[in-house]
Amino acid sequence: MAVKAYPALLRTGFAAAVAYRAEFLIWMFSTNMPLIMLALWAAVARNGPVGPYTQRGFVAYYLATLLVRLMSGAWVVWELTMEIRQGTLALRLLRPLHPLVAYSAENLAALPLRGVIALPVVGILLWSARAHLGHDPFLWAIFPVAMLGAWLLTFLVMAIIGTLALFLESATSLFEAWLGISAVLSGYLIPLDLFPHAVQRVALVLPFRFLLSFPVELILGKPARGDALLLLAAQWGYVLLFLAVLSAVWRAGLRRYAAYGG
């Protein structure tokens, strides 16, 4: 049933994204942190490269970061916590379709619109920092899979924390905390290879890297083919792990909901 209904869910989700285009644009423009970081690091790199990054290198890094961020975005945590608080989750539970499947379609359906807005970023990236982009077609071939993995991880983390609203009143603050840590450890603010070695070693195995830095590294052609495959496997390993966690949290949450009411 879910598979059959998915196209209709995507279509409605797209219609909703179009209806919300003004909010959408504002959200897009508020996603400007990579540009601020770019201005900062470009100034620092004026007198010589910082680690492996020249000025152009930073341009490539942060534009790629912006691109990946725009195309891997989801918002299910806000929707889920609001619907749990207002009790409208009940209406979703009454339909013969898993609410998380419906949420995933709604979030995924916004991607084409995000793509339209991300296009100029791609244009600027190609125009200003082409030399710093990867040339290996193999890395480009696995890039879409890594992007899908990054989107799924983003969605799953949000869904897990959103579902916690069935237990906690402070699920959104928990998400803010996650965002804060993620901004540092996913390479959103600072490229991971600029961290001290000890921090790097930790950051490279945590899930945060696979939300953002990994696809960015592919765009920049950084990993060797073998490493890229290992990283992809690790990313999808995290996807499966988070899926299992979500499924467990969801089931426990619903049991609690069924016991106490919405």
Place this chain on the structure above:
Amino acid sequence: MIAVEHLTKEYRVHRREPGLRAALRSLVRRSMETVRAVDDVTFEVGAGERVGFLGPNGAGKTTTLKVLSGLLHPTSGKVTVAGEVPKERSTSFLKQITLVMGQKQQLLWDLPPSETFLLNRAIYDIPRAVYDETVDELTKLLGLGPLLGKPTRQLSLGERMKCELAVALLHRPRVLFLDEPTIGLDVSMQATVRSFVRAYNERFSATVLLTSHYMDDVAELCPRVLVIDHGRVIFDGALGELVKRIRPDKRVLLRLSRPVQRRDLEALGTIVEHGEEAVVLQVSHGQLQSSVQRALTQLPLRDLTVEDPPLEEVMRELFARGAKAEERALPATGVARGAEHTDGAA
């Protein structure tokens, strides 16, 4: 169609006094309390019946509807709806029921209702021909024509409720749970919703279980009512029967062509209202015939009507009796089922 046996539903809730000190204390130790929202409730509803669920706020009406629709699990007792166990929430069960909550909406806020219709067609896997026929029928019954293309947020409350009902019924559910479907609607819209629910019930032989604060909804729609108070069913039967048991007196409304002295009226019954042109009397059943006769012969009448007392009053009295019974600490089991028990307890 619906069978409920000894259903009990308890919640555990946090309890905290107001104020800063209590807030700090609750950081360390949260005191929990068990609340019994539904207490040993048993009833059955046959296919095609329209049953009204009455009771004051917090009586357990919505909790029962949520258990029946599978959202809440019973603490104890057995529930079956359309031959299925609701708490399992199987696809076949969910396709047979609908729950409309007057204060919550499933229509997508920024899109026209037609979008939610199409979405539900996919979710409920409704065959094209059936969908087209149902939409046609619902559009006619509810006058949805001009509304379907407007964004939901631009619809008035009444228009939205009509679309909300339509979208909840697209899959032709056999069991309708309606929780305050007319809340906030004006009188004519309430009437529209009522006649629609009745038409749907007759057309599809659907079972309807309805809660409402508007007694008119219940009086017009439901040949049978279940009265619930403090989680217990205290009456199960026809509405007229309930009125007769709780308030056997009739109301006699007199319209006069000139004012009448109070003492001339006192002989006919208890005076409820005494105006220059209109008088309302309360008259016991046995005295009714003679009082009407005397009024017709002795008073300067323009018009005379005999009515049951307003339902709101009946309900107020019923719940007041329940409260009194509790104050006197009579065993609560005494008011378990049927008005005989209620009368006994009061």
